[in-house]
Amino acid sequence: MDVMYYGDTLIVDLPTGKTEQVEFSPEMLTENGPGLAAGIALYRDHEDGDPLVFGSGLLTGTTAPASSLGFVLGKSPLSGELAVSPLSLFSGAEMKLSGFSMVVIKGDSPKPVYLWLHDGVADVLDAAELWGLDTWGTTDAVRSEMGEQLVQVVSIGPAGESPSKLSAYSINYWGSGDTAALGARMGGKKLKAVALRGLGMLDAEEPQDFYEGAKGLLSEAPAWKGFNKACEGIDAGDIDGWLKPLVHRYRSCFACPAACNTFVKYNEGPSVMESTGVEEPGMLVTGAASAAWLLSGGWKAEPACRAMESMARAGIDLIRGARELAGSPLDDASETEEAVGGLSGGEEAGWPGGDSSPKGLFGPWVPPLADEDEWLLANRIGYVIGICPTYLLASGMETSGLFGLCSSAAGVELDPSMVAGMFS
Amino acid sequence: MQGRSRRAAGDPVFDRYRKVFSEGSTLYPRIAVYTGSGASHSWIWFADIFDRLGLFDVRFIDESSVRDTGLSGFDAFFIGGGDTYEMAFSLGEDGARAIEGFVRDGGFYFGSCAGAYLVLSGVDLEPFTHFNLIDGAMLNSMAAPPEPRCLEHKYKSAYGDGWVFHPVYGEVTVTGQHRAIGQCVNAPLFGGPVIGRAMPEDVLAEYSRLTERAAYLWPRREAEEFMIGRAAVLRSELDGGTVVVSGPHLEHPLYTAANALAAEVLTEHFKGRSGRVSRPSRSAASNSDTAPLLLEIKRQVSNARIVGFGLEKMPVAWRLGHKVWEPEKIRMFLECAWERLPFMEEHAELMGPSGGGLEPLARGYADVTRISKSLKMRIESGRDSQAEASMLLLSLKELTARFLSIYFRLRLETGFGRD
Numbered sequence A: 001m002d003v004m005y006y007g008d009t010l011i012v013d014l015p016t017g018k019t020e021q022v023e024f025s026p027e028m029l030t031e032n033g034p035g036l037a038a039g040i041a042l043y044r045d046h047e048d049g050d051p052l053v054f055g056s057g058l059l060t061g062t063t064a065p066a067s068s069l070g071f072v073l074g075k076s077p078l079s080g081e082l083a084v085s086p087l088s089l090f091s092g093a094e095m096k097l098s099g100f101s102m103v104v105i106k107g108d109s110p111k112p113v114y115l116w117l118h119d120g121v122a123d124v125l126d127a128a129e130l131w132g133l134d135t136w137g138t139t140d141a142v143r144s145e146m147g148e149q150l151v152q153v154v155s156i157g158p159a160g161e162s163p164s165k166l167s168a169y170s171i172n173y174w175g176s177g178d179t180a181a182l183g184a185r186m187g188g189k190k191l192k193a194v195a196l197r198g199l200g201m202l203d204a205e206e207p208q209d210f211y212e213g214a215k216g217l218l219s220e221a222p223a224w225k226g227f228n229k230a231c232e233g234i235d236a237g238d239i240d241g242w243l244k245p246l247v248h249r250y251r252s253c254f255a256c257p258a259a260c261n262t263f264v265k266y267n268e269g270p271s272v273m274e275s276t277g278v279e280e281p282g283m284l285v286t287g288a289a290s291a292a293w294l295l296s297g298g299w300k301a302e303p304a305c306r307a308m309e310s311m312a313r314a315g316i317d318l319i320r321g322a323r324e325l326a327g328s329p330l331d332d333a334s335e336t337e338e339a340v341g342g343l344s345g346g347e348e349a350g351w352p353g354g355d356s357s358p359k360g361l362f363g364p365w366v367p368p369l370a371d372e373d374e375w376l377l378a379n380r381i382g383y384v385i386g387i388c389p390t391y392l393l394a395s396g397m398e399t400s401g402l403f404g405l406c407s408s409a410a411g412v413e414l415d416p417s418m419v420a421g422m423f424s
Numbered sequence B: 001m002q003g004r005s006r007r008a009a010g011d012p013v014f015d016r017y018r019k020v021f022s023e024g025s026t027l028y029p030r031i032a033v034y035t036g037s038g039a040s041h042s043w044i045w046f047a048d049i050f051d052r053l054g055l056f057d058v059r060f061i062d063e064s065s066v067r068d069t070g071l072s073g074f075d076a077f078f079i080g081g082g083d084t085y086e087m088a089f090s091l092g093e094d095g096a097r098a099i100e101g102f103v104r105d106g107g108f109y110f111g112s113c114a115g116a117y118l119v120l121s122g123v124d125l126e127p128f129t130h131f132n133l134i135d136g137a138m139l140n141s142m143a144a145p146p147e148p149r150c151l152e153h154k155y156k157s158a159y160g161d162g163w164v165f166h167p168v169y170g171e172v173t174v175t176g177q178h179r180a181i182g183q184c185v186n187a188p189l190f191g192g193p194v195i196g197r198a199m200p201e202d203v204l205a206e207y208s209r210l211t212e213r214a215a216y217l218w219p220r221r222e223a224e225e226f227m228i229g230r231a232a233v234l235r236s237e238l239d240g241g242t243v244v245v246s247g248p249h250l251e252h253p254l255y256t257a258a259n260a261l262a263a264e265v266l267t268e269h270f271k272g273r274s275g276r277v278s279r280p281s282r283s284a285a286s287n288s289d290t291a292p293l294l295l296e297i298k299r300q301v302s303n304a305r306i307v308g309f310g311l312e313k314m315p316v317a318w319r320l321g322h323k324v325w326e327p328e329k330i331r332m333f334l335e336c337a338w339e340r341l342p343f344m345e346e347h348a349e350l351m352g353p354s355g356g357g358l359e360p361l362a363r364g365y366a367d368v369t370r371i372s373k374s375l376k377m378r379i380e381s382g383r384d385s386q387a388e389a390s391m392l393l394l395s396l397k398e399l400t401a402r403f404l405s406i407y408f409r410l411r412l413e414t415g416f417g418r419d
């Protein structure tokens, strides 16, 4: 049975710097379920090593709509409970294609290291020169070392190194939906980054059926730009209108028909298309919640975006950071860095207009677009099959078509109740 | 590409030839593939076709081997694409004599593209004059060819006082009477000859159609008028040997019917012949160094192909001799090793002390990674990259030949060849 994963499970023992590859068998999936369900089983198997588990869903990295989602799983320093945070943008797909089905990172390293996972090869590399760099510097340094800009770098900044409970890992330069401070767990492990790249291919069990199924879903998949569609019905404000004067372009995560992520320019004109030599023209805003907090607090877009950049660079959770900053808007862009430096981490993650996000395994990265049960099911399905839950909720896409793809891709039969059962 | 190639490799058409070569009535040939000066990347496609045919007694040799050993001990000699001038110059008169002697002695010569130009008789120009194994002249040469509509860098190369030119670049259809061709066979033409003045009985296939999957450097109708009906594949007997030349790359891994045509002429030559059955003895004790060395090779090949993928997005090409090389060629060499690494890992214990030559390979691929990164930085910073690219491509060619030699030796040892 082709299970839509290739490569072994990688066990990284940070205290010794050694790695071991163990077979990722189809039974792993039949007994536990794919994606996050398999990740949780692996976490339990290695719980004594206080692991972080990196993994991806069944359809992650395929042509299924919004098949961008991977995950990081570990014990949250905030709650002491098991928590999952997303690998979005292109990092989930690269996780899938790294040549490792799942990665279990155990124990703490005696010195700073980073993991380079490529085509089924795992290298534990010295990170002495990266330690102390912010996430932007780290991403640049790792990509330069590997000689390729498409390497996905999941890294921590100074906040994770300290390790501050306000920290979050960042996906490349742009922050992440890590609201469980798993970045602090990386810091505690002296794990500066996990870099991912693979040139392999996924084989569907029934390629023609899969192709036709994915094509059919894509042809009907709703598309949009910006954040407003993914925040409909919640009190997030007009984020797109607020950012509009700075917008340069919109960007999708891997295989997503929508393009929430919004690149804003504030160090040069947003309409400038050609490269003008300005080194850092702006940033990619990837989180609706952080933008919504700053908007609700009366921030102007430019200083707000600069504040988000500072948080992303430092490796601070953008949602909690923005919530704390929301109450004291700054007009002067030059003051934002200092304000970010003074964050205490006293706020909980959530959305403005009533914190309706349930506590537990999933953080509030996915907007509360439905009642609690539906929201929880979308998260569970999303992380099991690798489809962005925000897309599931905002698009209203029927999950039956996606489950059909699981069948033609890997011969895995799923339905919502089976997925719910994996978490019982 | 990987998936299509893998699917093509599993085509049942190859079962028949594997069976033929594994039975006693057809000689299981020892094969030499030319990888020396002037050879581009396309010889690696021969490795693919030999894998498909179950022919594992394969060596990769350069011009000095050809000159020094006269191809003795080999039954078949394959030359693929590249820079014909550089090949002819490097092989020289001694090499030409060695090849001719090899064929007259009963050897099988297969030349595609540059390997075809090399041995056509109708050339009166140094350094080609010593190489004439088969009657035929290249028609695609003239003093002043018209300007191309596209792909200028692929269009022509100097030839005496004039130019060799290519009106079409990509897939063509060839038709002939041979039973392996059936109705027709598609194959890619990447600068190979359009052949005239051949002996009619030597013509195995003619150009019969130019397809949509080709770039037209001439207007399509003019290209068709020029090419259709002209010889594409020739076969001739020379004393006891056989010479096959093909303009299109019959060995290209995505063209199984073309592969089958090449396989057919190969089996026809060796059918009923007897000779040495080569089967090296198994390597001595297994070696615990082998697995780490293979892992190091895997690591470096992976690193280099990741950089190579990045290089493919850059608008750059390099000229080595008369040949233009695009960045894609870097990954083609690397993929050739990458696809075969799992087999080597599986049989690591048979590789003998020091992994049977793996250590220099590991060092070589580490150098390739380093040079690839430095090449990329050079291009990104707008500096000239020609010298570094030449060094990289040449060392990749040499490493790939060494890698494949070890791979095929291991293949042969594991008993997949003829017993």
Ligand code: SF4
Pocket (backbone or CB within 6 Å): A066, A068, A088, A089, A230, A251, A252, A253, A254, A256, A257, A258, A259, A260, A261, A388, A389, A390, A391
């Ligand atoms: S809906 Fe938005 S966050 Fe989700 S995958 Fe698409 S672009 Fe990314």
